[in-house]
Amino acid sequence: METIWLYTALSLVIIILSLKFFSTRHRNLPPSPTLALPVIGHLHLLKPPVHRIFCNLSQKYGPIFSLQFGTRLVVVVSSPSLVEECFTKNDIVLANRPRLLIGKYLGYNYTNMVNSPYSDHWRNLRRLGSVEIFSAGRLNTFLSDRKDEIKRLVLKLADNSRHDFAKVEMKSRLAELSFNIIMRMVAGKRYFGEDEDYDEAKRFRGLIKEIAKSSGVSSPGDFLPVLRWIGYQNFEKNLAKFFGKMDAFLEGLIDEHRGNKNDNTMIDHLLSFQESQPEYYTDQIIKGIIMIMLTAGTDTSSVTIEWALSLLLNHPEVLEKAKVEIEAQVGSDRLIDEHDLSNLPYLHNIILETLRLFPAAPMLVPHESSADCKIGGYNIPRGTMLLVNAWAIHRDPNVWNDPTSFKPERFEGIEVEPSKLMPFGMGRRSCPGSGLAQRVVGLTLGSLIQSFDWKRISEEKIDLAEGKGVAMPKVKPLEAMCKARN
Ligand code: HEM
Numbered sequence: 001m002e003t004i005w006l007y008t009a010l011s012l013v014i015i016i017l018s019l020k021f022f023s024t025r026h027r028n029l030p031p032s033p034t035l036a037l038p039v040i041g042h043l044h045l046l047k048p049p050v051h052r053i054f055c056n057l058s059q060k061y062g063p064i065f066s067l068q069f070g071t072r073l074v075v076v077v078s079s080p081s082l083v084e085e086c087f088t089k090n091d092i093v094l095a096n097r098p099r100l101l102i103g104k105y106l107g108y109n110y111t112n113m114v115n116s117p118y119s120d121h122w123r124n125l126r127r128l129g130s131v132e133i134f135s136a137g138r139l140n141t142f143l144s145d146r147k148d149e150i151k152r153l154v155l156k157l158a159d160n161s162r163h164d165f166a167k168v169e170m171k172s173r174l175a176e177l178s179f180n181i182i183m184r185m186v187a188g189k190r191y192f193g194e195d196e197d198y199d200e201a202k203r204f205r206g207l208i209k210e211i212a213k214s215s216g217v218s219s220p221g222d223f224l225p226v227l228r229w230i231g232y233q234n235f236e237k238n239l240a241k242f243f244g245k246m247d248a249f250l251e252g253l254i255d256e257h258r259g260n261k262n263d264n265t266m267i268d269h270l271l272s273f274q275e276s277q278p279e280y281y282t283d284q285i286i287k288g289i290i291m292i293m294l295t296a297g298t299d300t301s302s303v304t305i306e307w308a309l310s311l312l313l314n315h316p317e318v319l320e321k322a323k324v325e326i327e328a329q330v331g332s333d334r335l336i337d338e339h340d341l342s343n344l345p346y347l348h349n350i351i352l353e354t355l356r357l358f359p360a361a362p363m364l365v366p367h368e369s370s371a372d373c374k375i376g377g378y379n380i381p382r383g384t385m386l387l388v389n390a391w392a393i394h395r396d397p398n399v400w401n402d403p404t405s406f407k408p409e410r411f412e413g414i415e416v417e418p419s420k421l422m423p424f425g426m427g428r429r430s431c432p433g434s435g436l437a438q439r440v441v442g443l444t445l446g447s448l449i450q451s452f453d454w455k456r457i458s459e460e461k462i463d464l465a466e467g468k469g470v471a472m473p474k475v476k477p478l479e480a481m482c483k484a485r486n
Contacts, residue, residue, distance in 0.1 A: 030066040030075055030378040033057060041068030043223060048468045051362040051391040054078065058392060064376045066384075070223030072098070075380055078389040080399060080419035082376050086367075086386065087419075087427030090375065092118070095428045096368040098385045101219045101228070101236060105243035106211075106295060112288030114296060118370060118428070124280070125289075129432050132269055133289070139436055141264055143338060145184040150444050151335065152193070153177050154451045158484035167457055170309060171477035174302035174444070179208065181440060182293050187253050188265040207249055210242050211295060212470070250287040266293075297433050299471040300360040301440045306478050307358040308350060308445050310462040311406045313454060313480055318408060322347055326450045332486060336446040338439055347446055349408035351438070352416075355423035357406060358464075360471040362391035364425045390422050452482040 036042050045053060045067070054076050057065055063079035077083060086094050095118035097103065099110060107115030113129060116122040132138060153173060160166040176192035183191055183204075191201040219235045221228030228236060257267045267286065274281040312319040325346045330336045341348070367386040374380060395403045399420050401410070424431035431437070448454075456462060457479055467475035 028379045029073070029381075030064040030376065031061045032066045032068070033061060036068050040070055040224065043069050043220075049362070049466045049472070051389055054363070054387070054389050055392040055395075058389065064378060066378075069385075070220075071225060072223050072385055073381065073383070074385045074387060075375070076387045076389055077375065078392040079396070080393060080417065083388055083393065083422065083426060084419040085375055086388065090369075090373045091427040093369050093371050093373045094367045094386055096370040097429075098222075098366050098368040100222045100366070101239065105239050106246075106291055108284050108288040108291065111284060112292050113432070114292050114365065125285075126432060128273075129289075132273075133266060133293075134432050134435055136435065139439065142181075142185045146181050146440060146443060147335075147337070149177050149180050149184070149190075150447050153444070154335070154447055157448075157452065157482055161452065161483045165453075165455065165481040165483045167479060168482055169477060169479050171302075171306055171474070174305050175299065177444065178298040178302040178440065179294075182297050184265075186266045186290050186293055187257070188263055203249065207242075207246050208294070211246070212299070246291070247287060250290050251283060253290070254283055254286055266290075295470075296431075297436065299469075299473070300433075301437050303360050303471045303473050304351070304354060304358070304437070304441050305444050305448075306474060307464075308354040308441070309448065309454070309480065310464060310474065310478050311354055311357070312350070312449075313456050314461045314464070315406055316455075318350065318406070319449065319454060322350055322449050326446060330450065332450070336443065336450050338443050341439070341442045341446065344442075344446065345412075346408060347442065347449075349411040351441055351445065352411050352421070353406055353408045356394045356400075356421055357404075358466070358472060359390050359394060359423040361423070361425070362389070362472050364388045364390055364422070365429070367429065388422075388425075390425075393419075394421065394423075448482075450485075452484055455481045457481055 058078040064077050067074045103110045103115030113125045180190045191204045270286045329343045369384045424434040465475040467473045
């Protein structure tokens with residue numbers, strides 16, 4: 001029975017694709033590799049890390065090319081001028097997001113900020129976010145939580161390394177730091193750490209492991225709807241099951257805060273809005289906001305710190321220069337604070353250079369055209385998925401001198417155009433959490449440089465290969481030797 005359904009659905013897909021191919025909107029499309037297979041199109045080309053595959057394709061087919069992923073037309077751009085065209089002239093048309101299965105569940109039926117289509121609803125969410133979550137004023141009220149989490153990390157590392165160099169695994173410690181920072185902001189609670197052994201924390205940690213597996217993943221059914229209809233590999237069923245558990249957890253968290261108007265957590269602030277505008281600030285909207293803080297705001301920052309530290313270990317001269325800068329500006333009597341960051345341009349350039357070489361979202365987040373438009377003179381039909389290969393632009397020798405070398409000095413005295421360096425994206429849908437990310441990354445990295453001497457665990461350089469995962473993790477979690485200073 002399943003086979004008959006499969007054949008019927010495949011025939012339908014072929015008919016739809018043929019109709020699309022012969023329509024005028026689908027003429028003058030960007031160049032496309034000839035390797036398209038029946039039904040799946042170019043899906044067979046996708047092997048992680050995809051930004052490298054797309055970079056190779058752009059060298060062959062040019063800075064704009066198109067691919068057929070099952071029923072979806074996908075366009076990939078990889079040059080500053082095309083990015084500029086996408087996010088200035090065509091910014092509104094390209095401000096939509098494709099409806100991927102993940103957005104139905106983790107995106108609360110496409111109502112959260114990341115997955116919502118470009119609409120009044122999305123604009124309201126962004127407005128709310130820029131005032132209530134990401135404004136400098138609001139971020140300042142959570143400064144003591146960030147400082148406390150970083151201090152805990154420093155003390156824990158120092159415990160083992162007061163007398164001599166000790167080997168430390170940094171990936172998990174940095175991930176825990178970023179989750180604790182976000183969850184203290186959201187709900188005033190820590191869920192990671194030796195003392196956090198209560199049942200709720202254990203449950204949360206279990207859910208986070210599952211989130212890591214499912215968020216950012218696109219299901220094969222996103223491109224071949226037939227697979228969704230026949231329940232291929234139970235993908236949707238499993239996603240729905242996991243989402244149900246996560247949703248119940250978040251609802252419980254909100255319930256705990258109902259009536260606690262005096263607490264300074266994001267949930268309390270959002271609940272106070274719910275009292276005055278219950279029809280808009282529903283529990284679903286609040287849970288959607290918590291979900292994006294967890295999925296978009298944690299690994300992205302911790303992975304960036306891990307890459308930065310890895311690069312510094314491979315370039316001790318840069319590490320030394322950063323240490324000298326911190327010593328000159330902050331000294332060694334107190335820990336570095338967020339207000340010091342503006343006086344530490346070299347540290348800032350180290351972070352920029354890390355984000356250039358290892359952007360946590362190398363292909364940004366997929367966009368979709370809401371109307372026909374043109375990019376680079378080619379037709380881009382309505383409903384095309386747009387991917388921007390930021391990783392390729394950040395390493396393009398036509399854009400950067402000596403692009404694969406780690407040289408923070410390259411930013412000295414220059415203002416880089418946004419279309420050449422876009423770790424946080426560009427235009428309307430660019431990252432609203434960049435201010436928070438820069439504070440967390442800057443303060444953590446600065447504190448680690450200030451408080452410890454660092455070296456590699458062997459003569460061998462740190463492996464800088466990218467692994468599989470949403471926020472471009474290192475293939476090998478970072479291990480290093482550190483020794484507490486003073
Ligand atoms: C979107 C990067 C941290 C929340 C994005 C996008 C990128 C990005 C590239 C997509 C832009 C586009 O679609 O063109 C990063 C990096 C981070 C980081 C590199 C850290 C180093 C954060 C944090 C938060 C956050 C800390 C919140 C706590 C979001 C949200 C969106 C987004 C909500 C979706 C915006 C929308 O669709 O309107 N981020 N991000 N991000 N980011 Fe971040």
